[in-house]
Amino acid sequence: xxxxxxxxxxxxxxxxxxxxxxxxxxxxxxxxxxxxxxxxxxxxxxxxxxxxxxxxxxxxxxxxxxxxxxxxxxxxxxxxxxxxxxxxxxxxxxxxxxxxxxxxxxxxxxxxxxxxxxxxxxxxxxxxxxxxxxxxxxxxxxxxxxxxxxxxxxxxxxxxxxxxxxxxxxxxxxxxxxxxxxxxxxxxxxxxxxxxxxxxxxxxxxxxxxxxxxxxxxxxxxxxxxxxxxxxxxxxxxxxxxxxxxxxxxxxxxxxxxxxxxxxxxxxxxxxxxxxxxxxxxxxxxxxxxxxxxxxxxxxxxxxxxxxxxxxxxxxxxxxxxxxxxxxxxxxxxxxxxxxxxxxxxxxxxxxxxxxxxxxxxxxxxxxxxxxxxxxxxxxxxxxxxxxxxxxxxxxxxxxxxxxxx
Amino acid sequence: xxxxxxxxxxxxxxxxxxxxxxxxxxxxxxxxxxxxxxxxxxxxxxxxxxxxxxxxxxxxxxxxxxxxxxxxxxxxxxxxxxxxxxxxxxxxxxxxxxxxxxxxxxxxxxxxxxxxxxxxxxxxxxxxxxxxxxxxxxxxxxxxxxxxxxxxxxxxxxxxxxxxxxxxxxxxxxxxxxxxxxxxxxxxxxxxxxxxxxxxxxxxxxxxxxxxxxxxxxxxxxxxxxxxxxxxxxxxxxxxxxxxxxxxxxxxxxxxxxxxxxxxxxxxxxxxxxxxxxxxxxxxxxxxxxxxxxxxxxxxxxxxxxxxxxxxxxxxxxxxxxxxxxxxxxxxxxxxxxxxxxxxxxxxxxxxxxxxxxxxxxxxxxxxxxxxxxxxxxxxxxxxxxxxxxxxxxxxxxxxxxxxxxx
Numbered sequence: 001x002x003x004x005x006x007x008x009x010x011x012x013x014x015x016x017x018x019x020x021x022x023x024x025x026x027x028x029x030x031x032x033x034x035x036x037x038x039x040x041x042x043x044x045x046x047x048x049x050x051x052x053x054x055x056x057x058x059x060x061x062x063x064x065x066x067x068x069x070x071x072x073x074x075x076x077x078x079x080x081x082x083x084x085x086x087x088x089x090x091x092x093x094x095x096x097x098x099x100x101x102x103x104x105x106x107x108x109x110x111x112x113x114x115x116x117x118x119x120x121x122x123x124x125x126x127x128x129x130x131x132x133x134x135x136x137x138x139x140x141x142x143x144x145x146x147x148x149x150x151x152x153x154x155x156x157x158x159x160x161x162x163x164x165x166x167x168x169x170x171x172x173x174x175x176x177x178x179x180x181x182x183x184x185x186x187x188x189x190x191x192x193x194x195x196x197x198x199x200x201x202x203x204x205x206x207x208x209x210x211x212x213x214x215x216x217x218x219x220x221x222x223x224x225x226x227x228x229x230x231x232x233x234x235x236x237x238x239x240x241x242x243x244x245x246x247x248x249x250x251x252x253x254x255x256x257x258x259x260x261x262x263x264x265x266x267x268x269x270x271x272x273x274x275x276x277x278x279x280x281x282x283x284x285x286x287x288x289x290x291x292x293x294x295x296x297x298x299x300x301x302x303x304x305x306x307x308x309x310x311x312x313x314x315x316x317x318x319x320x321x322x323x324x325x326x327x328x329x330x331x332x333x334x335x336x337x338x339x340x341x342x343x344x345x346x347x348x349x350x351x352x353x354x355x356x357x358x359x360x361x362x363x364x365x366x367x368x369x370x371x372x373x374x375x376x377x378x379x380x381x382x383x384x385x386x387x388x389x390x391x392x393x394x395x396x397x398x399x400x401x402x403x404x405x406x
Numbered sequence: 407x408x409x410x411x412x413x414x415x416x417x418x419x420x421x422x423x424x425x426x427x428x429x430x431x432x433x434x435x436x437x438x439x440x441x442x443x444x445x446x447x448x449x450x451x452x453x454x455x456x457x458x459x460x461x462x463x464x465x466x467x468x469x470x471x472x473x474x475x476x477x478x479x480x481x482x483x484x485x486x487x488x489x490x491x492x493x494x495x496x497x498x499x500x501x502x503x504x505x506x507x508x509x510x511x512x513x514x515x516x517x518x519x520x521x522x523x524x525x526x527x528x529x530x531x532x533x534x535x536x537x538x539x540x541x542x543x544x545x546x547x548x549x550x551x552x553x554x555x556x557x558x559x560x561x562x563x564x565x566x567x568x569x570x571x572x573x574x575x576x577x578x579x580x581x582x583x584x585x586x587x588x589x590x591x592x593x594x595x596x597x598x599x600x601x602x603x604x605x606x607x608x609x610x611x612x613x614x615x616x617x618x619x620x621x622x623x624x625x626x627x628x629x630x631x632x633x634x635x636x637x638x639x640x641x642x643x644x645x646x647x648x649x650x651x652x653x654x655x656x657x658x659x660x661x662x663x664x665x666x667x668x669x670x671x672x673x674x675x676x677x678x679x680x681x682x683x684x685x686x687x688x689x690x691x692x693x694x695x696x697x698x699x700x701x702x703x704x705x706x707x708x709x710x711x712x713x714x715x716x717x718x719x720x721x722x723x724x725x726x727x728x729x730x731x732x733x734x735x736x737x738x739x740x741x742x743x744x745x746x747x748x749x750x751x752x753x754x755x756x757x758x759x760x761x762x763x764x765x766x767x768x769x770x771x772x773x774x775x776x777x778x779x780x781x782x783x784x785x786x787x788x789x790x791x792x793x794x795x796x797x798x799x800x801x802x803x804x805x806x807x808x809x810x811x812x813x
Binding site: 004005006007008017019027031047050052053054055058064065068072083087133134135137138139140142143144145146147148149150151152153154155156157158159160161164165166167168169170171172173175176177180181182184185187188189190191192194195198199200201202203204205207208209211212213214215216217218219220221222223224226227228229230231232235236237241242243244245250252253254256258260262292299316318319320321322323325326327329330331333334335336338339341345350353354356357358360361362363365390396 | 407408410425426427429431432433450451453457463464466467468527532533535536537538542543544545546547548549550551552553554555557558559560563564565566568569570572574575576577579581582583584585586588589591593594595597600601602603604607608610611612613614615616617618619620621622623624625626627628629631632634643644646650651652653655664686693713721723725728730733734735736737738739741742743744745748749751757763764765766767768769770771772773774775793806
């Protein structure tokens, strides 16, 4: 018997692009919804022209950056500057339960697929609009790349070393924070609609959502004027607390000693060296005050072993430790393997390649992406004919009119 | 949006944000703490700087829209009260180590007997089972094992985490998506659901396109600090300004406008305006076509211009001219950001010391079901009577025994 998927029967017209919108609709697609992802051939989704590309050969259908965020979806192309395409878009809106978009504020209205239009076509539609700054406000038009967003949202200031300019988190950090919020809000709005029949329009500003990951620090600033900044890997409350060099080229293991018991565990793992018996290090205050010395001594020990051996020695004594894993390491991670995390899916151009799995597992069914991402326009025929139930004549007319783009 | 639903939030610091999000979405969230209080009440920062279980700003930030009760889950009365609450609840969220809830006799298998439609969400470092399931872990070690740290930081220093702990927040937000997904499945199947959240995999998502780099392209991405790699070019994106730093990309789109500002400021001679095909400048660099002004010269000119101006000036200028100049915002910049002010983002919240503070606003603005903060973080056991007495109908003696607190 096939699994019962949570969102079976749910229909989503996904006009969003790049990160937050497509990641949000991916949740629904992977868990059973029918999601039609609408793209244009020009400009292409930025993720289609950004790597990693299969075998390092660039091409719009070879980016796993795009593919990983667009699993389990149908893909069609529409040139929304074309009236015939807007007509198809309206059919999609009539069909859908949810309309998602992530353009610069005002764009959907000028394209003829704004909320007022959508609601006139489909009164109970739920529309999600997401962009960095939100639909209104003096900086609503602020648009940039992920690192601009991470910077203005406060994450650059707090990532890197105190004696250097900020390094910032890895690229589009707020794009990884925001989709969870938006997906949860959409699911809640869907539950509300199930009970009441009422649809609505959601203005989801990625900045406003992402700031919640800094909530205690922002409130603290408002109370005390204390402004947090980057501090490498150090903690105000624990020591040692850092990434330590291990045997091999650029290999590291993170070690975080939370209390005096774990400090004793660390000493046992190292074989009780004399330097660590120093009474100055017995309690956290002393370890915090002498971090440079401890870090350098601890680094000498970690350097003598590969990162996995360091981690295992410390786990054996109950000390939190973790290899700084790269993409290649993650493919070998036994815990991820145990969870069946990575999934091989067959992509029309890339062939069988691994995709990221799900961050949560739900009992009773296999929670995972269901199919590879579409190549550009892969489901044009299928969506127009089978989902929108357009006649052959209507489809031909739309194609001749240029609705599907070049 | 979720007003018909009741959530039992048994989490500590690792999952309390999940309960708050469900509360922000409208659910009635009952925060269940041990008699001595959640561990997060002991976490910095503290109001007035003094450690005090009612003064943790961390607890304050992540426990709004919750009622607060204490239950002693080591006592029979406490377990019985939890089972009675589970009968009335739709969701249970917990962040106990794997197996702990079962050992206490209040695991999923027990609670689903009490309530066959319950959605039980468990947040742990690595998931409920597997070779790493019982390993000690925290924000730093999970940031490492998730892969995020491998691509963060200066290449000449160790990889870095984000200084403000993020891992449990990713896991908690993920837990809410899991809870609502499982709830949809419960509606479809009529069956209780167990959601097993792994913080390691939640954090893995922040690695973005570096996640699958190796199996796809045959090589890993490496940490590059504040530099953007464009083919063989390393383009700096962080620039020092008069009062901090900003992030900018000296690309064609930026330079088309900026070259005029550089000329007006006397940073470069007027011939720069016509001297380069600015709209395709970075494409020319990328394709190693001849350019008149090499990138180093452009970066130097941009740096000199930016250095004379403040973050706020540059942001306003960029917004006016359609050039993306992003301040490296500090807490102060964010709190004073005119855009958030005009959107009415900040809320006024009462603090336990009687003063008021500006607190973070709602997550988003749904038109038909506006989100709001109905309750600020509860004092320890604040709603014991309301929940254990009025809602469950326990006698004062039973309620006191269950709560592990006198009165």
